[in-house]
Amino acid sequence: MQTPGTYISATGHIVLIGWLILGWGLDSEPLEFEAMDVSVVSGEEFEQMMAARTPTPGNAEPTAPAQPIIDDTPPPPPAEEQPAETAPPPEPVDQPVEELPPPPPPAPLVTEATDEPPIAPEVPAAAPSSPNVDVNEPPAPTQADRIASTPSAPPPPDTQIDDIVREEVVPDETAPAEVVTEEVTPTAPEETAPEIALENEKPSGLVETSLRPVARPSRPTPPAAEPDAPTQTAETPVEAPTPPANEASDDAVAAALAAALAAEAPSAPAVAAGPPMTGSERDSFRVSVNRCWNVDPGSVAARVTVEVGFELDRNGLVVGQPRLISAQGDQSAADTAFEAARRAILRCQSGGYQLPADKYDQWKDVVITFDPSGMRLR
Amino acid sequence: MRIRVNLTMRNEAKMMKRLLTLLVALMLAGPVAAQNGPLRLTITDGVIEPITFAAPTFQAENAEATQVANDLNRLVAQDLSGTGLFREIPANAFISQVSSFSQPVQFADWRAINAQALVVGAVAMNGGQLTVKFRLYDVFSGQELGGGLQFAGTTAGWRRMGHKVADAVYSRVTGEGGYFDSRVVYVAESGPKDNRQMRLAIMDFDGANVQYLTDSSTIVLAPRFSPNGDRVLYTSFESGFPRINVLNVANVGRQQLQTAPGEMAFSPRFSRDGGSVIYSLSNGGNTDIFRSDLSTGQYTRLTSAPSIETAPSLSPDGSQIVFESDRSGTQQLYIMSANGGEARRISFGEGRYGTPVWSPRGDLVAFTKQHAGRFHIGVMRTDGSEERLLTASFLDEGPTWSPNGRVIMFSRETQGESGTTSLYSVDISGRNLKAVPVQGGASDPSWGPLQP
Numbered sequence: 001m002q003t004p005g006t007y008i009s010a011t012g013h014i015v016l017i018g019w020l021i022l023g024w025g026l027d028s029e030p031l032e033f034e035a036m037d038v039s040v041v042s043g044e045e046f047e048q049m050m051a052a053r054t055p056t057p058g059n060a061e062p063t064a065p066a067q068p069i070i071d072d073t074p075p076p077p078p079a080e081e082q083p084a085e086t087a088p089p090p091e092p093v094d095q096p097v098e099e100l101p102p103p104p105p106p107a108p109l110v111t112e113a114t115d116e117p118p119i120a121p122e123v124p125a126a127a128p129s130s131p132n133v134d135v136n137e138p139p140a141p142t143q144a145d146r147i148a149s150t151p152s153a154p155p156p157p158d159t160q161i162d163d164i165v166r167e168e169v170v171p172d173e174t175a176p177a178e179v180v181t182e183e184v185t186p187t188a189p190e191e192t193a194p195e196i197a198l199e200n201e202k203p204s205g206l207v208e209t210s211l212r213p214v215a216r217p218s219r220p221t222p223p224a225a226e227p228d229a230p231t232q233t234a235e236t237p238v239e240a241p242t243p244p245a246n247e248a249s250d251d252a253v254a255a256a257l258a259a260a261l262a263a264e265a266p267s268a269p270a271v272a273a274g275p276p277m278t279g280s281e282r283d284s285f286r287v288s289v290n291r292c293w294n295v296d297p298g299s300v301a302a303r304v305t306v307e308v309g310f311e312l313d314r315n316g317l318v319v320g321q322p323r324l325i326s327a328q329g330d331q332s333a334a335d336t337a338f339e340a341a342r343r344a345i346l347r348c349q350s351g352g353y354q355l356p357a358d359k360y361d362q363w364k365d366v367v368i369t370f371d372p373s374g375m376r377l378r
Numbered sequence: 379m380r381i382r383v384n385l386t387m388r389n390e391a392k393m394m395k396r397l398l399t400l401l402v403a404l405m406l407a408g409p410v411a412a413q414n415g416p417l418r419l420t421i422t423d424g425v426i427e428p429i430t431f432a433a434p435t436f437q438a439e440n441a442e443a444t445q446v447a448n449d450l451n452r453l454v455a456q457d458l459s460g461t462g463l464f465r466e467i468p469a470n471a472f473i474s475q476v477s478s479f480s481q482p483v484q485f486a487d488w489r490a491i492n493a494q495a496l497v498v499g500a501v502a503m504n505g506g507q508l509t510v511k512f513r514l515y516d517v518f519s520g521q522e523l524g525g526g527l528q529f530a531g532t533t534a535g536w537r538r539m540g541h542k543v544a545d546a547v548y549s550r551v552t553g554e555g556g557y558f559d560s561r562v563v564y565v566a567e568s569g570p571k572d573n574r575q576m577r578l579a580i581m582d583f584d585g586a587n588v589q590y591l592t593d594s595s596t597i598v599l600a601p602r603f604s605p606n607g608d609r610v611l612y613t614s615f616e617s618g619f620p621r622i623n624v625l626n627v628a629n630v631g632r633q634q635l636q637t638a639p640g641e642m643a644f645s646p647r648f649s650r651d652g653g654s655v656i657y658s659l660s661n662g663g664n665t666d667i668f669r670s671d672l673s674t675g676q677y678t679r680l681t682s683a684p685s686i687e688t689a690p691s692l693s694p695d696g697s698q699i700v701f702e703s704d705r706s707g708t709q710q711l712y713i714m715s716a717n718g719g720e721a722r723r724i725s726f727g728e729g730r731y732g733t734p735v736w737s738p739r740g741d742l743v744a745f746t747k748q749h750a751g752r753f754h755i756g757v758m759r760t761d762g763s764e765e766r767l768l769t770a771s772f773l774d775e776g777p778t779w780s781p782n783g784r785v786i787m788f789s790r791e792t793q794g795e796s797g798t799t800s801l802y803s804v805d806i807s808g809r810n811l812k813a814v815p816v817q818g819g820a821s822d823p824s825w826g827p828l829q830p
Contacts (some may be wrong), residue, residue, distance in 0.1 A: 145465070147426035198808040199769045216420070277417065286419050293424035296463060298807040301553055309416065321519060336553030338514065339523075342423070343494055346518040365416035368734060374422050378523065 101301040144193035154191040274359040293344035304337035316352030317355040428465035436499035443503035457544035463808030557780040585815040601790040603826040611646040638677040650696040658688040700734040706763035724762035740785035746775040790823040
C-alpha cells in the first residue's frame with residue numbers, strides 16, 4: 001500500500017542520507033600530526049657516517065682544564081647561552097638529517113659550549129670547600145698523662161709538679177738583713193689535656209657523632225619525704241564525706257596539728273646552724289674532691305655508680321674511714337669503684353677541706369655520689 | 379535533706395582549713411628537719427691519670443738474692459708503668475725506706491710523696507729455688523689491699539714470678555685480671571720485602587725469651603694460640619698451597635689439619651674447648667667458613683654464600699661467630715650463630731672492615747678498617763654501635779686481645795721497599811700506644827692466655 005506517508009518518509013530518508021554522504025556544510029580539519037621524512041641508507045654508509053661523527057680527543061678534554069677558568073667567567077654568559085642552546089636541540093629532531101635520529105641532545109651542547117656544560121656551576125662550589133676543611137680542622141689534641149676537664153699547659157722545665165703555682169723566690173741580697181725571704185722552689189700544676197689524644201687521623205670533615213650535651217649539675221635534692229606523707233593521709237579523709245568520719249578526722253587533724261607544732265619547737269634551736277650552704281660553696285667542695293677522683297675509662301668500674309658517706313671534723317679532715325652506702329651498675333667492679341672514690345676523698349683533704357666553719361652542722365656528714373657514666377668514652 | 383547537705387559542706391570546709399594549716403605547718407617543719415641530714419653532692423667529672431705507686435727495693439733475705447731482688451723489683455715496676463695506668467715514683471723521692479718486709483709502714487711518709495699504692499716485697503734464694511713474697515698497701519686509707527702472697531719457683535723462671543706479682547698488684551688495684559704472665563706467638567720476619575724469611579716464634583708479652591718454633595723454609599702466616607696455650611694453629615705454604623697446621627708448643631711437633639676437601643685452607647681459630655677448629659676453605663673461587671673436629675676429622679659447613687667469607691672468630695661463650703664477608707660488595711663484619719645460619723651485619727661505617735676478633739670479655743670486637751688510603755685498628759660493640767678507631771697509619775692490621783680484654787696488640791708495617799713490620803700495643807681507651815720491643819721484624823701476633 002503506498003500511502004502519501006510512505007512517499008514523504010522515503011523522500012526524507014533519501015534526502016538525509018544523500019546529504020550525509022555528500023557532506024555539504026560538514027567540513028572539518030583533520031588533527032595535526034607530524035610527518036617525519038626518513039631516508040634509507042645502507043650499512044656501509046652508516047659506518048662511514050659514525051666514524052666521521054666520533055669526537056676527536058681534543059673535544060673531550062676541555063671539560064677538565066676548563067674548570068679553573070670557570071671561577072673567572074661571570075655568571076651572565078652561562079645564563080645567556082642556555083636559552084640559545086635550548087633552541088637548537090629541538091630543531092635537529094625535525095629537520096631531515098643524514099645522521100640517525102635522534103642525535104643525543106647533550107652532544108650539541110658539548111661541541112658548541114666548550115666551557116659551560118650545565119654541571120659546571122656546581123664544581124666551583126665543591127673546589128673551595130676542600131681547602132676550607134683543613135682550615136676549620138681543630139688543632140690536634142696534645143698527648144698528656146693527665147686528662148681532666150680543665151686543661152693546663154706543660155709546666156716550665158725546672159718546676160716541680162704541685163697543685164698551686166708558686167713563683168721562684170730567691171733571697172734578695174740587696175734587701176736589709178731583717179727581711180728574710182725564704183727560697184721557694186717554683187711549682188706548677190701538671191700538664192693536663194681535656195681529652196685522650198688518639199693517634200692523629202685525618203678527619204673526614206663530617207660530623208660522625210653528635211656530642212651529648214653536658215647535663216646540668218644536679219640540684220641538691222629537696223627533702224620531699226615529709227610533705228608527701230601528710231598529703232596522702234589528708235586526701236583519704238576528704239574523700240569520705242560521711243558525718244561520723246568527719247568527726248573522727250577532725251580529732252585526728254587536731255591531734256596532728258598539735259604534734260606538728262610540738263615538733264617544730266625542738267627543731268627551732270637547730271636552725272641556728274646558719275643559712276643553707278650556697279651553691280658556690282657546694283661547688284668548690286665538689287671541685288676539691290673530683291680533682292683526685294681517678295676514673296679508668298676502659299675498666300668495668302667505669303660503669304658503676306657508688307654512693308660514699310663520710311664525716312668531717314671542724315677542720316675539714318675526714319673522721320674514720322669513708323663507707324660504701326650503695327653501688328649501682330656492674331656489681332663485680334663495685335669494690336674497685338668504691339676504693340677509687342675512697343682514695344679521692346682521702347687524697348684531696350690535704351690539711352682539711354675548705355668549708356665555712358659557721359655552717360659546720362650542715363657539712364659534718366657528707367654523702368657523695370660518684371657517677372662515671374659521662375667519662376666512659378673520653 | 380537540704381539541711382543535711384549544708385551541714386556536710388560546712389564540716390568539709392572546716393576540715394579543709396584544718397588540713398591546710400596542718401600541711402603548711404609540716405612543710406615548714408620539713409626543710410628545717412632535713413637541714414640536719416647529710417650534705418649530698420654528685421660528682422660526674424673526674425680525671426683520667428695514672429695511679430702513682432712506689433715500689434721500694436725488694437728485701438733480699440740472703441746475700442745471693444740481691445741481684446734477683448733488684449731485677450724483680452724493676453720488672454714489676456716496668457710491667458705496671460707499661461700499662462699506662464700506673465706511674466712509678468722514683469726512688470730518689472722517697473722520704474723513708476722500707477727496711478724489712480714485716481715492719482709496719484709509715485703511711486704519712488708515703489702520703490707526702492703522693493704515692494697511692496705501695497708494693498713491698500722480699501726475695502729468698504736457695505740454690506736453684508726462688509721464693510718471692512709481696513704486700514700491697516693502699517697508702518691513703520692506711521690499709522693493706524688484699525693479703526700478702528708468696529710464690530715459689532726456680533731461679534730460671536724469675537721473670538714469670540715477677541710477672542705474677544705485677545698481675546696480682548694490677549688486679550687488686552684495678553679490679554680486672556692481669557695479663558703480664560702470658561706469651562705471644564708471632565711470625566718473625568727478616569730479609570727484604572721481596573724475599574722475606576718467615577718463621578714462627580714465641581716470646582713473653584714484653585718481648586723477652588724469644589724462641590723459634592719453625593724454620594724459615596716456607597711461608598707461614600697468622601699463628602693462633604689455643605685457649606689453654608699448648609698448641610698453635612697456623613697457615614703454611616709447605617705443600618705449595620695454603621694449608622692449616624697444628625703445632626704443639628712443648629715438643630714443637632706439627633701435623634696438618636684434616637679439613638674439608640678444598641684447594642686452600644686458611645684463617646684458622648680454635649674453639650673455646652680446643653677440640654675443634656673453625657677456618658675458611660676456598661673451593662673453585664668461593665670461600666666459606668667450615669668447622670672441623672680435631673679428633674674425628676668430621677667437618678661441618680657453616681656458611682654457603684657465593685661471596686667470600688673468612689676470618690671467623692668465636693665469642694667467649696662459643697655461641698656466636700663474627701666473620702668478614704663481602705656479600706654486600708665490600709668487606710664488612712657479620713655475626714651469626716656458631717652452628718651457621720643467618721648472618722647479621724654489624725659494621726656500617728665508611729671503608730672496609732676485616733680481621734674481626736671477639737674480646738675475651740665478650741663486649742667488644744676488634745677489627746682492621748681501611749678507609750681513604752689508611753689503615754686503622756678499631757673496636758666496636760657486638761651490635762655494631764660505639765665504633766672507635768684507636769690507631770691510624772700506613773698499614774696496621776691483625777689485632778689480638780690480651781687475656782683480660784684490655785690491651786690490643788697488632789702489627790704495623792712501614793712504607794717503602796725497606797719498610798719493616800713491628801708489633802705495637804694499645805689500650806682500648808686509645809691511650810698508651812707503644813711498640814713491643816722485639817728484635818727484627820715481627821707480624822701477625824696472637825696473644826696467649828694467662829699461664830697457670
